[in-house]
Structure formats: C-alpha cells, structure tokens
Amino acid sequence: MSINVRVLVADDEVSLRLVLQTAISKVGYGVDTVENGKEALRMAQENYYDVALLDIRMPEMDGLQAFYEIHKIKPDLPIILMTAFGSSEIAVETMKRGAFDYILKPFNLEEVKIIVNRAIHMRRLVREVVYLTQEVKVLSMETAAPCKLIGESPKIQEVYKSIGRVANSKAAVLLTGESGTGKGMVAKTIHYTSDRRQNPFVQVNCGSIPDGLLESELFGHEKGAFTGALFQKAGRFELAEGGTLFLDEVAEMSPNLQVKLLRVLQDKEFERVGGTKTFFTNVRIIAATNRDLAKEISEKRFRADLYYRLNIVPICIPSLRERGEDIILLADYFLKRFSGETGRNGMFLTPDVIDIFRSYPWPGNVRELENAVEHALIMSSNRVILPEHLPLSITLEEVEEGTVVSGTGSLQSLREVLSEAEKRHIAEAIERTGGNHTHAAKLLQISRRALLYKIQEHKLS
Known part of the structure; x- marks a missing residue:
C-alpha cells in the first residue's frame, strides 16, 4: 500500500534529474522532472505536489526566481533548493523567505531522501493541524448558529419532521436523493439539533478519496503501516468521538471497506491501519447516497447487511422539482447571503427572472440554484438581477433530446x-x-x- 505523494524536481542537468527521479521513485513517490525554472513554475501552478526540489542555476528562469514565484502561489509547499555554488548570503536569504532546506552539490542521495521525507512529514502535520482547526471552527460556528434549512413546501416539511424525530436517537440515518438536494445540510441539521451538538461533526466524502487511502482516512494509521506513513494519524472515527460521522456518497465504498465499516457498526470497535490496539467508538453515523441502493444490492455492488445497518432511519430528500413552492424562497435567501458577503445589500430579482426560475427544471437541484444566483450576482453591475445575468444553461431553452442531423452532419x-x-x-x-x-x-x-x-x-x- 503506498500513499500518493508527488515530488517535483527541476534541474538543467539531465543525468542529475534521472538520478533523483530514480532514487525518489524507489521510496514509492511519484516524480515529475523539468529542466528550467519556468517549467517548474508552470507545473506547480497546474498540479499538486507534496515537495519540490529546485536547482538554483537554471536557464530561462533560475531556481531562486522560481522559488519566489512558487512560494507566492503555494506558500505551504516545502521547497528544497540545490546548488553547487553555495554562499551564506543565499542560504540565509532563502531560508528567511521560507525555503524548507538548502543542500549543496554533490550530495548524498540518502541525505536527500531523508530531507524529502522530513518535508513531506512536516506538510502532513501542518495539513492535519489545519484540518482539525477547521473542524473546531465549524463546530463553534454551527453551535452558535445552527444550520438553517429553507423551505415551506409539504415535501420539505416532512423532512423537518423526520429530523425532529431522529435528532436525539443514536440510530444510523440514511439520506437519499438526487445530487444537489442538500443531503449534507440535512446531516448537519440532525447533528446540531441533537444532544451531540457540543461534540464534533466530521464529514468524509467516500467518492472523492482513493480507495487505497479511504481506510486510513476513516480508521487512521500507525507510523510505518505503509510506504509514506511517516507518522501516526488519527482517523475520522477518532476525530468524531462523541459526535457525528457523516459518510457522504457511501455507495462508492469498495466491498472490502464495506465489510470493515459493517464491523464497526456492529461491534463499535476498530483498529488503525497497521495497528493492533482496539479503539472503541461512540459515534453516530449518518450516510448519504444518490444511488438506488436496492439496485446496487441486486447487482452485488453493495452489501445487503450493511444497507440494513445504515438504513435504520431513512430520510428521502425531495428534488427541487418536487418542491417548486420553495424555489423563489431559496433564491431570495441565496441572494441575500451572497450580496451581504460582498457588501451589495438590496439586490433583487426581476419578475422575468422569477418566471425563469419557476419554469426551469433544475436538474442540479438546490446546488444549481445556489450557483446560478451567485453567477447572476457576479455578472450584475447594479442592484437588479436580469435574465441576461443568469447562466446560459438556464436562459436558453433546452433543445430536443437527440442529435439533429442535416446533410452535413450533426447540428x-x-x-x-x-x-x-x-x-x-x-x-x-x-x-x-x-x-x-x-x-x-x-x-x-x-x-x-x-x-x-x-x-x-x-x-x-
């Protein structure tokens, strides 16, 4: 099992690039190499890297200039500078500017690998601290101002009732509905109206994390558990202790992880990846999916026993088409929120825009409506939202499904x-x-x- 670590190497010497690429790749990391500072800057802008090694003397843009430019746009990226012409002035200046380290050529490859590992370790620690800080910030904000669901339609009223019934229960909740209907907001509302609201609400999107990393993300890992596990890490179950763990897109989870999650739900215990110590957990599980789990079960992609464990209290979130009465209410809410954030209070929708909003089918549901309102606010230069300020996908009528074919091909x-x-x-x-x-x-x-x-x-x- 290897962690997806990416390293950028910039040096104008082909042989040195090859040596560094070979040595770092053997550790299990992915390596991209470029021959000058200009290419290094471009790669850093377009890709994610865990650490970068830059030679100081390179054509087109030297390593120092590349370092300064990259550090502006990626201040948390550890950058290691390399040179055959060391001077105390350059060393002091670059370290003051935020370089992670400074090494002289010729160098020992083992030392380079140690410095690279130390940089990756440092960045991981920083990211974990930032994550935990954000969790605490979100918790304090939400505790002070609980989540607010918007809507008055009969369908959304049923959701409110279900939230009230289940809030103080320990039972697992399964949220279903189309993408963009607000399942995440419902999950937060359940948590922040429950007796667990003083404890963490932790969310993990099972579809956005590679399967090889999701187990570690959920249960944590011990130092040395796999290539790149340079330090001990607590998983989301530990971070959510006493609170709520929201598993979004749970149907994307692999069969292997489904078995492990089922065990936690049954026995209330787990081990970190690479560890032997058993952790007992007191976490309320809320799961969400936009898939038809009955179909997933019949096609052997989702375990029936896990489904029954998650589906103790099912809540189906209606699409925006099913709650048409709430469209303008939601649009006004988003307009007030975005205009307040940008200091443009007093914005309003024209009757033409209201008519368009009411007749549009909203395939992307509440999320699409929210994005449309934000787009319109950005495009408008005054207090009025007009049809021309809306995204093209909304203002243009849908063409009939299928391809219109003429003598010269599709139109x-x-x-x-x-x-x-x-x-x-x-x-x-x-x-x-x-x-x-x-x-x-x-x-x-x-x-x-x-x-x-x-x-x-x-x-x-």
Missing part, C-alpha cells in the same frame, strides 16, 4: 454555439490587452470580477 445546440463564441470573444480581449484583466474587462464592458468568473468557467489561462 450544435444554440447554447454550445453561444458558449464557444463567448469563449473566443473573451480570449481575444485578453490577447489584445496583453493579459491585463482590468483592461480586458473594460473592453468587454463587464466587471473585472465577472471576467475572472468567465475565465474560470471557460478554463482560459
């Missing part, structure tokens, strides 16, 4: 044509202004913030 939808035209137009404005976003925004007659949003939306560099 693009109007949305696709307009989106491509918008992307080209923005790219041209950026090119004309030499990449100056402020000037490009003026040229396009939109705000700079709206331009940045569009650049991200169209994935323009």
Whole structure:
C-alpha cells in the first residue's frame, strides 16, 4: 500500500534529474522532472505536489526566481533548493523567505531522501493541524448558529419532521436523493439539533478519496503501516468521538471497506491501519447516497447487511422539482447571503427572472440554484438581477433530446454555439490587452470580477 505523494524536481542537468527521479521513485513517490525554472513554475501552478526540489542555476528562469514565484502561489509547499555554488548570503536569504532546506552539490542521495521525507512529514502535520482547526471552527460556528434549512413546501416539511424525530436517537440515518438536494445540510441539521451538538461533526466524502487511502482516512494509521506513513494519524472515527460521522456518497465504498465499516457498526470497535490496539467508538453515523441502493444490492455492488445497518432511519430528500413552492424562497435567501458577503445589500430579482426560475427544471437541484444566483450576482453591475445575468444553461431553452442531423452532419445546440463564441470573444480581449484583466474587462464592458468568473468557467489561462 503506498500513499500518493508527488515530488517535483527541476534541474538543467539531465543525468542529475534521472538520478533523483530514480532514487525518489524507489521510496514509492511519484516524480515529475523539468529542466528550467519556468517549467517548474508552470507545473506547480497546474498540479499538486507534496515537495519540490529546485536547482538554483537554471536557464530561462533560475531556481531562486522560481522559488519566489512558487512560494507566492503555494506558500505551504516545502521547497528544497540545490546548488553547487553555495554562499551564506543565499542560504540565509532563502531560508528567511521560507525555503524548507538548502543542500549543496554533490550530495548524498540518502541525505536527500531523508530531507524529502522530513518535508513531506512536516506538510502532513501542518495539513492535519489545519484540518482539525477547521473542524473546531465549524463546530463553534454551527453551535452558535445552527444550520438553517429553507423551505415551506409539504415535501420539505416532512423532512423537518423526520429530523425532529431522529435528532436525539443514536440510530444510523440514511439520506437519499438526487445530487444537489442538500443531503449534507440535512446531516448537519440532525447533528446540531441533537444532544451531540457540543461534540464534533466530521464529514468524509467516500467518492472523492482513493480507495487505497479511504481506510486510513476513516480508521487512521500507525507510523510505518505503509510506504509514506511517516507518522501516526488519527482517523475520522477518532476525530468524531462523541459526535457525528457523516459518510457522504457511501455507495462508492469498495466491498472490502464495506465489510470493515459493517464491523464497526456492529461491534463499535476498530483498529488503525497497521495497528493492533482496539479503539472503541461512540459515534453516530449518518450516510448519504444518490444511488438506488436496492439496485446496487441486486447487482452485488453493495452489501445487503450493511444497507440494513445504515438504513435504520431513512430520510428521502425531495428534488427541487418536487418542491417548486420553495424555489423563489431559496433564491431570495441565496441572494441575500451572497450580496451581504460582498457588501451589495438590496439586490433583487426581476419578475422575468422569477418566471425563469419557476419554469426551469433544475436538474442540479438546490446546488444549481445556489450557483446560478451567485453567477447572476457576479455578472450584475447594479442592484437588479436580469435574465441576461443568469447562466446560459438556464436562459436558453433546452433543445430536443437527440442529435439533429442535416446533410452535413450533426447540428450544435444554440447554447454550445453561444458558449464557444463567448469563449473566443473573451480570449481575444485578453490577447489584445496583453493579459491585463482590468483592461480586458473594460473592453468587454463587464466587471473585472465577472471576467475572472468567465475565465474560470471557460478554463482560459
């Protein structure tokens, strides 16, 4: 079992790059190599790395300049500088600027591996402290101001009733419903209205963590349990002790982990990966999925016995289509929240926008509505939200399903044509202004913030 650690190496000597890549790869880490500082900066901008090694003397952009630029955008990335021309001034200056370490060529590869491991260990500790700090911050915020579900429709009223019935129970809860319906918010509401609210609410997305890491994430691991396990780590079950553990996208869990989770639910005990000590747990489990678990069970992808353990209290969250009365109520709530955060109070939706919101089918549910309101607020330069401020996916009517075929092949939808035209137009404005976003925004007659949003939306560099 190996941890997915990525290392960036930048040196203009091909032989040295190969030597470092071979040595570090043998430890079990992935290694990317580049030949100059400019490429190192680009790779650091586009990828995630646990540590970077930069030679100081390189063409195009030297290692010092690359270090300064990378440190600006990735201040938590440990950077180790390498050089054959050491001086006390450079060493002192780079360490003051935040370099992790400074090594002189020629160097001992074993020493390099020790320094790399120490950098990775340090970063892991920092990330764990940040995670725990965020958990405490979220807990204190939520305890002071419990989660607020928005809606008055009969369907959402039934959800409220279920939350009230189950809040102080120890029983596991299974939340089902389409993506974007607010299962995470319901889970938090159950926790913060329960008698466990003074203890942690810990969330883990089972679909976003590689299967090889999820076991360690849930149960923790001992130092040396696997390649890259450089320190002891507490898992989410330990962090949630006395509180609630929310397993989002639980259907994505592998069969092997399903067995281990079932054991914890049955026996209330577990061991860390690589450990022998048994930990007893007092955690309330809330699980969520957008899949049909009955179908998953019939097709042998989800264990029936685990399903029965999780499904003691089922709560189905309705789609936004099923609670149409709540659409404008939710839109107003999101508008007030986003406008308050940006200091633009007094924003309102026009009747045309309200009509569009009521007639749109909202396949992405509450999350899509929230994103649409935020998008509209960014695109608007005054207090009024107009139809032209909404995303194209909402303002354009859906084309009939299927492909329209003519004598020359398939025909693009109007949305696709307009989106491509918008992307080209923005790219041209950026090119004309030499990449100056402020000037490009003026040229396009939109705000700079709206331009940045569009650049991200169209994935323009």
